[in-house]
Amino acid sequence: MAAEAVAVAVAVVVCAAALVGTSMAGDPFAYFDWDVSYITASPLGVPQQVIAINKQFPGPVMNVTTNWNVVVNVLNSLDEPLLITWDGIQQRKNCWQDGVLGTNCPIPSGWNWTYQYQVKDQIGSFFYFPSLGLQRAAGGYGGITVNNRDVIAVPFGTPDGDFTLFIGDWYTKNHTDLRKMLDDGKDLGMPNGVLMNGKGPYRYNDSLVPAGIDYETINVEPGKTYRFRVHNVGVSTSLNFRIQDHNLLLVETEGSYTNQQNYSNLDIHVGQSYSFLVTMDQNASSDYYIVASPRFVNESLWTRVTGVAILHYSNSEGKASGPLPDPPNDFYDKTWSMNQARSIRMNVTTGAARPNPQGSFKYGSINVTQVYVLKNEPPVIIDGKRRTTLNGISYSPPDTPLRLADLYDEKGVYTLDFPTRPTDAPPSIGASVINGTYKGFMEIIFQNNDTTVQTYHMDGYAFFVVGMDYGEWTENSRGTYNKWDGVSRSTTQVFPGAWTAVLVSLDNVGIWDVRTENLDDWYLGQEVYVKVADPEGYNKTEMLAPDNVLYCGLLKDKQKAQKPHGTMSSSTDLRRGKIFTLMLLFVALIFAP
Ligand SMILES: *[C@@H]1O[C@H](CO)[C@@H](O)[C@H](O)[C@H]1NC(C)=O
Ligand SMILES: *[C@@H]1O[C@H](CO)[C@@H](O)[C@H](O)[C@H]1NC(C)=O
Ligand SMILES: *[C@@H]1O[C@H](CO)[C@@H](O)[C@H](O)[C@H]1NC(C)=O
Ligand SMILES: *[C@@H]1O[C@H](CO)[C@@H](O)[C@H](O)[C@H]1NC(C)=O
Ligand SMILES: *[C@@H]1O[C@H](CO)[C@@H](O)[C@H](O)[C@H]1NC(C)=O
Ligand SMILES: *[C@@H]1O[C@H](CO)[C@@H](O)[C@H](O)[C@H]1NC(C)=O
Ligand SMILES: *[C@@H]1O[C@H](CO)[C@@H](O)[C@H](O)[C@H]1NC(C)=O
Ligand SMILES: *[C@@H]1O[C@H](CO)[C@@H](O)[C@H](O)[C@H]1NC(C)=O
Numbered sequence: 001m002a003a004e005a006v007a008v009a010v011a012v013v014v015c016a017a018a019l020v021g022t023s024m025a026g027d028p029f030a031y032f033d034w035d036v037s038y039i040t041a042s043p044l045g046v047p048q049q050v051i052a053i054n055k056q057f058p059g060p061v062m063n064v065t066t067n068w069n070v071v072v073n074v075l076n077s078l079d080e081p082l083l084i085t086w087d088g089i090q091q092r093k094n095c096w097q098d099g100v101l102g103t104n105c106p107i108p109s110g111w112n113w114t115y116q117y118q119v120k121d122q123i124g125s126f127f128y129f130p131s132l133g134l135q136r137a138a139g140g141y142g143g144i145t146v147n148n149r150d151v152i153a154v155p156f157g158t159p160d161g162d163f164t165l166f167i168g169d170w171y172t173k174n175h176t177d178l179r180k181m182l183d184d185g186k187d188l189g190m191p192n193g194v195l196m197n198g199k200g201p202y203r204y205n206d207s208l209v210p211a212g213i214d215y216e217t218i219n220v221e222p223g224k225t226y227r228f229r230v231h232n233v234g235v236s237t238s239l240n241f242r243i244q245d246h247n248l249l250l251v252e253t254e255g256s257y258t259n260q261q262n263y264s265n266l267d268i269h270v271g272q273s274y275s276f277l278v279t280m281d282q283n284a285s286s287d288y289y290i291v292a293s294p295r296f297v298n299e300s301l302w303t304r305v306t307g308v309a310i311l312h313y314s315n316s317e318g319k320a321s322g323p324l325p326d327p328p329n330d331f332y333d334k335t336w337s338m339n340q341a342r343s344i345r346m347n348v349t350t351g352a353a354r355p356n357p358q359g360s361f362k363y364g365s366i367n368v369t370q371v372y373v374l375k376n377e378p379p380v381i382i383d384g385k386r387r388t389t390l391n392g393i394s395y396s397p398p399d400t401p402l403r404l405a406d407l408y409d410e411k412g413v414y415t416l417d418f419p420t421r422p423t424d425a426p427p428s429i430g431a432s433v434i435n436g437t438y439k440g441f442m443e444i445i446f447q448n449n450d451t452t453v454q455t456y457h458m459d460g461y462a463f464f465v466v467g468m469d470y471g472e473w474t475e476n477s478r479g480t481y482n483k484w485d486g487v488s489r490s491t492t493q494v495f496p497g498a499w500t501a502v503l504v505s506l507d508n509v510g511i512w513d514v515r516t517e518n519l520d521d522w523y524l525g526q527e528v529y530v531k532v533a534d535p536e537g538y539n540k541t542e543m544l545a546p547d548n549v550l551y552c553g554l555l556k557d558k559q560k561a562q563k564p565h566g567t568m569s570s571s572t573d574l575r576r577g578k579i580f581t582l583m584l585l586f587v588a589l590i591f592a593p
């Protein structure tokens with residue numbers, strides 16, 4: 001199947017839609033046709049099944065602009081159910097498209113399902129991935145770049161190029177074997193390596209990296225400045241990212257422009273996304289290493305778990321050689337990484353998706369209406385199973401999505417009684433949901449009682465990261481909050497034995513997932529949904545359930561069987577038909593009397 005055909009189809013539809021858009025005052029549409037299937041790849045030299053999109057691993061970058069409508073037809077060619085979620089895309093009033101089990105029935109194997117949503121009032125660097133049962137450990141991820149509209153100034157000059165870089169730990173065991181390990185109560189143990197853009201490390205050391213591994217090369221021109229969008233899409237390892245002899249000018253994180261600062265390296269935790277501007281200001285006496293090395297582990301045991309790609313100037317005089325640039329030397333200094341995280345601030349004077357400054361929403365002067373302290377603990381045994389918890393509750397997704405259960409008034413699927421604080425109750429497994437008040441202002445304190453870094457993510461929202469520190473959070477900790485330029489993002493790290501506080505304005509109706517991005521702990525239950533119901537009822541503020549909504553669980557009888565899908569090429573033909581119709585319509589409009 002010709003990938004070009006799809007690319008051409010997408011391009012044409014975007015053009016046609018853009019024209020229709022400008023002439024009809026609607027927002028443009030971008031169409032994507034994805035076949036999600038296994039391919040065999042050997043990123044670390046061991047052949048394994050990885051999840052690819054249109055045979056690509058990583059998947060294609062969705063390059064769209066604020067307010068575009070995105071239509072993604074996903075064909076599930078895996079042998080198990082699938083959902084794709086769009087990390088950081090807010091799905092305003094439309095949790096029906098969020099692609100997690102609380103809002104969507106999984107797409108059965110062999111079926112297709114079409115997501116449709118608007119990328120409303122957002123800019124920045126995000127990514128998508130398969131959200132079910134550790135599938136991300138097998139790939140299936142790709143970038144989402146949301147460009148600014150032309151009328152809005154960007155706080156830096158147009159870069160000479162744009163690179164998306166996925167970094168992440170990787171196991172040579174496949175996701176079904178990893179799942180089995182967790183089900184059997186085992187730890188996943190040390191990963192086998194770190195991939196960069198789906199590829200293994202450059203052979204910087206013959207004894208550590210076997211011969212014949214394909215590595216990533218970034219080709220650049222001397223003197224130019226490029227934007228690097230770096231996403232940690234791994235399972236559970238925090239990574240230190242650095243480019244030998246080059247400064248990383250941090251400019252954006254998950255949809256907020258940051259105060260621009262140079263870093264020689266930055267810790268990027270699982271699920272986090274950052275944009276850097278990097279100027280090619282070195283003499284190219286050789287190529288340069290791009291490194292992602294594991295953090296807070298015994299590095300003499302984890303030497304093989306290091307991602308290495310190559311930065312190649314067009315005038316480079318030779319291959320990169322010698323030792324990798326040093327990681328931060330802070331093994332016994334817990335504060336270094338936290339201070340680096342605290343140094344990431346929002347640029348309050350620049351506009352982002354809208355022309356008004358990012359700082360015009362003065363979060364520091366809004367009264368908090370709801371407070372939740374969410375505390376994790378090291379894994380515990382509940383009903384004979386090894387599970388992880390938040391406030392003693394281990395989330396287990398019901399067969400009926402929460403939002404769908406509400407729509408059809410099915411009671412008993414979940415309870416709306418998630419405790420606001422950790423309790424003394426014995427740990428339990430269930431589906432307990434946070435009752436969020438629409439238009440309220442919520443403070444969430446994530447307290448990490450485990451021994452590894454966690455990253456917590458909230459769907460449907462960006463939150464302000466206002467504070468983090470070691471020890472137990474208390475009311476007095478509020479005195480240390482940054483009430484002015486805390487960065488607004490969707491994923492924050494919480495250091496072991498420490499807390500992180502976030503503030504979030506509950507202005508988006510729906511039922512939204514709050515979870516750890518660390519796949520093993522997520523799989524074992526560190527997740528909770530926040531229900532933000534419209535007090536006026538369904539069909540007022542929130543969007544209606546889409547016509548193609550899938551049914552399952554208690555509602556499975558409503559589901560019509562899907563006809564066996566055609567091949568990819570026939571669906572492209574269909575798409576072409578649509579474009580043709582669109583163009584005819586457009587021509588008809590122009591020539592209409
Ligand atoms: C994963 O590997 C096991 C063997 O270790 C194999 O039985 C299974 O089919 C594989 N699953 C996938 C999806 O490749
Ligand atoms: C992404 O879209 C923007 C705006 O439409 C365009 O300028 C840019 O060249 C595109 N980038 C890629 C890699 O296609
Ligand atoms: C499946 O794909 C076909 C062809 O692209 C499309 O017409 C149909 O609407 C899709 N079905 C769903 C449920 O999204
Ligand atoms: C390669 O790595 C090994 C193990 O860490 C180390 O002992 C050796 O010095 C390294 N070789 C070079 C050339 O750096
Ligand atoms: C960042 O470093 C570059 C050199 O790599 C320098 O030209 C630039 O002025 C620095 N910017 C800031 C904001 O420190
Ligand atoms: C913040 O944004 C403004 C407006 O675009 C820009 O002039 C300024 O340099 C930025 N400040 C920092 C510290 O990045
Ligand atoms: C190039 O720069 C490196 C340091 O970044 C320096 O060691 C080397 O001598 C320089 N080479 C030339 C030819 O200037
Ligand atoms: C790291 O592991 C090595 C090898 O097992 C051990 O000798 C060393 O003490 C460990 N270092 C730390 C800081 O735990």
Ligand SMILES: *[C@@H]1O[C@H](CO)[C@@H](O)[C@H](O)[C@H]1NC(C)=O
Pocket residue numbers: 365366367
């Ligand atoms: C916040 O609450 C205080 C009293 O607790 C009240 O005086 C103030 O007006 C409130 N501010 C807003 C913006 O509602």
Ligand SMILES: *[C@@H]1O[C@H](CO)[C@@H](O)[C@H](O)[C@H]1NC(C)=O
Pocket residue numbers: 416435436437438
């Ligand atoms: C949930 O909160 C709303 C106010 O936002 C309240 O009206 C409702 O009674 C609460 N439900 C439960 C079960 O506590």
Ligand SMILES: *[C@@H]1O[C@H](CO)[C@@H](O)[C@H](O)[C@H]1NC(C)=O
Pocket residue numbers: 448449450451496497498
């Ligand atoms: C976990 O919580 C217990 C009880 O509050 C406390 O004694 C312990 O220090 C905490 N451990 C970490 C790593 O936070």
Ligand SMILES: *[C@@H]1O[C@H](CO)[C@@H](O)[C@H](O)[C@H]1NC(C)=O
Pocket residue numbers: 539544
């Ligand atoms: C939603 O509202 C529209 C317009 O008021 C109405 O036509 C439609 O039947 C409503 N749908 C549902 C599911 O209530």
